[in-house]
Amino acid sequence: MSDEDILTTLKILIIGESGVGKSSLLLRFTDDTFDPDQPATIGVDFKVKTLAIEGTGNTAKLAIWDTAGQERFRTLTPSYYRGAQGCILVYDVSNKSTFQRLNQWLSELETFSTKVDIVKMLVGNKIDKDDRAVSREEGLKFAKKHSMLFIEASAKTKDGVQCAFEELVEKIIQTPGLWENNDSSGMVISQGGHSGASPCGGYCSTI
Numbered sequence: 001m002s003d004e005d006i007l008t009t010l011k012i013l014i015i016g017e018s019g020v021g022k023s024s025l026l027l028r029f030t031d032d033t034f035d036p037d038q039p040a041t042i043g044v045d046f047k048v049k050t051l052a053i054e055g056t057g058n059t060a061k062l063a064i065w066d067t068a069g070q071e072r073f074r075t076l077t078p079s080y081y082r083g084a085q086g087c088i089l090v091y092d093v094s095n096k097s098t099f100q101r102l103n104q105w106l107s108e109l110e111t112f113s114t115k116v117d118i119v120k121m122l123v124g125n126k127i128d129k130d131d132r133a134v135s136r137e138e139g140l141k142f143a144k145k146h147s148m149l150f151i152e153a154s155a156k157t158k159d160g161v162q163c164a165f166e167e168l169v170e171k172i173i174q175t176p177g178l179w180e181n182n183d184s185s186g187m188v189i190s191q192g193g194h195s196g197a198s199p200c201g202g203y204c205s206t207i
Helices: 022-031 071-076 096-102 100-112 136-145 162-175
Strands: 006-016 044-052 059-067 086-092 121-126 149-152
Touching: 006 022, 006 100, 022 044, 022 059, 022 086, 022 121, 022 149, 022 162, 044 162, 059 162, 086 096, 086 100, 086 162, 096 100, 096 121, 096 162, 100 121, 121 136, 121 162, 136 149
Parallel strands: 006 059, 006 086, 086 121, 121 149
Antiparallel strands: 044 059
């Protein structure tokens, strides 16, 4: 792949409580691997992945930052929010408290984000588990309230993972002024394509 094919480089954040599967989602998306004994992220992890932009013949280079969910690392995070065009907020559908703390994560995002129109994706992870504590309807309601994209996923089974990143990137590309690249040649991406017939099933946009 040549650099000419890359339309833009996007900074994507993954945030949420410790143990919700942020690193597992990242590894599943970038390396297509899953480690049930994945250790907690210390500080921040960083991976790069290129993603084809549907219907354009171009790709976007994603710089994905996986931040630690532990309280003792909170002082490290403000700089990681700077310049991000997209953010994935993750909770564990089998752990109610991780869902209840989403407001605090949203507040932090709004405090430190340098782009007012940053695209937010809410991901309910671990839908492979039997002991669900947060219904899909609850997740959808929260996402609608805060104008977020929404999908349920499982890093373990791969369900929804690829789609979460694809939908997020597509929305970023469709948002004027959120990303800048002088070589984009005035390309316009259709607003349609996922209306009602999304292969992801759990996709929802209220923006």
